[in-house]
Amino acid sequence: MNDQIPVKNVTPVKVHKPEKLDESKRYTARDRIYVRSVKGPLENFRRFFGFFFIALFVAIPWIQYDGHQAVLLNIVDQRFTIFSLTLWPQDLTLLAYIFIVSAFALFFITTFAGRVWCGFMCPQTTWTYIYVWFEEFFEGNRNKRIKLDERPMDFDKFWRKAAKHTAWVLVALLTAMTFVGYFTPVAQLYVDFFTFNTSFWAGFSIIFFTVCTYGNAGWMREIMCTHMCPYARFQSAMFDKDTFTVSYDASRGEQRGPRSRKLAHEDLAEKGLGECIDCNLCVQVCPTGIDIRNGLQYECINCGACVDACNGVMEKMDYPKGLISFTSEHELAGGTTHIVRPKLVGYLVVLLVMCGLLVADIVTRVPLEVDIIRDRNSLYRENMNGDIENVYTLKVLNKSQTEHTYTIKVEGLAEYEYIGEQVVTVGGGEVYSLPVSVATDPYNLSDRVTEIYFNVSTTEADGTVVEVSEPSKFLYR
Template sequence: MKDITPVKIEKPTVEITKPSYSARSRIYVRSVKGMLETIRRVFGFVFLGIFAIAPWIQFRGQQAILFDLAEQRFNIFTLTLWPQDLTILAYIIIVSAFALFFVTTFAGRVWCGFMCPQTTWTWIYIWFEEKIEGTRNKRIKLDERKMDADKLTRKGLKHFAWVSVALLTALTFVGYFVPINELFIDFFTFNTTFWVAFWVIFFTACTYGNAGYMREIMCTHICPYARFQSAMFDKDTYTVSYDATRGEQRGPRSLKLSPDEVHKKGLGDCIDCNLCVQVCPTGIDIRNGLQYECINCGACVDACNGVMDKMGYEKGLIRFTSEHQLAGGVTKVMRPKLIGYAVVLVLMSALLVYDIVSRAPLDVDIIRDRNSLFRETNEGLIENVYTLKILNKSQLAQTYSVEVLGLTQPKFIGNSSVTVKGGGVYTLPISVAVNPNNLEEGTQRIYFKVTTSVDGDIVEVKERSTFIFTGV
């Protein structure tokens, strides 16, 4: 039977004198060095670099990545997505979601701790705080001081750095939606449009507020991921955990005492230095057990390992581990939930690739003339009028030939060959006339075939329509 014994959660003790509600106390994050901190910085720099550089890349004389909302098209190097390509966007969202589910089931909230933009920008802002205002203790003392020239200068420099980073972030982000080469020049010369300026200022304010002030509030109260991620956890999920069996009873001790002497005194390996709390960006005490506020950044792991090194103890008092390992068991990596997420992820990724590869580089839409079903020409032919919308989904100009199928000896009135610029839409009015002797009364199914050559390969699209003749 499944064990449904409630999990005991040890909550931090709260002083009786503390009011039931109080304003948010600021978290002063202490800097830390270690392997996980290095990995986190590498991830941060890589993804930050991609974010900053990507919109500046040019491809075939134009911005390689441009989400042009005004023209309703997304350019990603050779790929141009239109509203008709909604399935590709849906596949991308589904693949991203299941990738997140898979990683969370395996290693908890490592996305939050290592790659989330909120976390990355928060650490950037904390870095400026430390460089300008000093270490954690110096920042606390600085905030306790009355305002003087030194404090005003430091605070001013810090906020100037924050606003500068926020502005560069906003300009880069908006640069994914409007040509970035023109954006920077137009913005700083006050020649940009109202809406572009509005969104730059809006995202500047959001970045400044989120990374400068809200910080852990985004992770603990606003981000929905913090609320539903526990549904993907199980006893084999790797999370940042405190080994209470090894660490308790916690307490200070002399460096001269060996581990055996410490254990004889009834003490565990935890010296109760509280460094794990001081380095935590969400301000929790990991020793109180698994908490939804933990973003698995591993800062407490590096801090604790550093202390264990100084004390001469074995590392790993706080580490990435599973509930089964903490209980003395073995972690089952290959389990049904994880395998299920992996299978769906591979399947949806394959469908995404297939949809992109098999996607035709053109789209055709046919609109019949609504003023009349048909008309008789001076030559006695029966004529139907159509409007063809030819969408060139590629980024290079293409020449298309048009022909009609399904009629006997049709007379094509209009251009049978047109050239459409890259990413352009061409409206082609045409008429199709047929000898009434070759027609049956009623509605006949016909096809318009549009053909072009892309990189030496023949590409054609057949679009169905109708030819109407009710007798004369």
């Protein structure tokens, strides 16, 4: 009890208060990023991938199938045509399945290979690179563009800038017209637009998407990726230590610094140098302007441009490639990447289940829809013969793309009189509205409400019978 606790004198820590924010720098404009062109396997693959999907995007609206536009998302008529499949508002579950499958496919790919969607398939990235190509074509390489922007306006600068922006507007206009062509007949759209005969909404949509494409790919560029796209914010929730991302191997690269090309790789340790020569090419080729050597950052879109740039430098220096590469955190730490892991398997299982449900919904989809609307003016009426009569309106929706003849029957009443057409022909993708009446002797009715069914059926060309039985009520008293 008499033992004393030793007291040690500790130098007090000086607390540094944060400096007061300079209000004049709160809303400073961003520095413009002059993207440098790069060559390499990843860049070639990205270009091929981008051009393939651009060609697909442009070609799809022009494809004809069975005498009509193969893909037409007609919002006005609430009818989506995709080759032989016609979707209506009643098919909302299919659209929900498509969105769910797309989401889990994105989650699965992101968990496995990071933001490769952003780097290789995202329209924002693809169109930005197209605009950068026009920029290089008219204004020169990165250094020439910097010098061109620094010098005062003259004729040479004016025509280069004017030609670049003209090309940007033309690309934006063609992009907008192609996109709107998914929602309105594309051939007529081009004729109407250039003859100033488009509808208000078609013309407005073309102008709106032209401005958006020009602004996003020409001016905003990386702002869309770093500030407006939500994907950059929640992607880290899907990353783990086995996710393949573009990473810098600091154990190989540090200490970085310039050196002579004559310095052999085996002599780097004696000079206290790593493999990174600090050329900054990885920063200059990055479309979002980050330095990958600072570690994984949410701005990185995994495009691999820095990988190609660094590998080119390593090849010239006769160093091993892969200083910057697609690798995992485990590999950087000297371990092994685990491809099969619970999170990835979970996403894959859910993706396969949702794909199965989507396919099952499409396969079991009945290309016929029947809606029954009762007459709201009277619940029932007694006709001249003393029979009780109920009036209905049948809406027969032919969800296929070919004309069909339908036969209508009533089930649920022992004896009845059907007043109206019993055989109707409905064109492909059309709705047929049919007023009918059902009458029966009141002695056949034991309840005030009798459940009946309107049975609508047709036979396909291959002999398959398509039948829909829709319930309704027969009222009395």
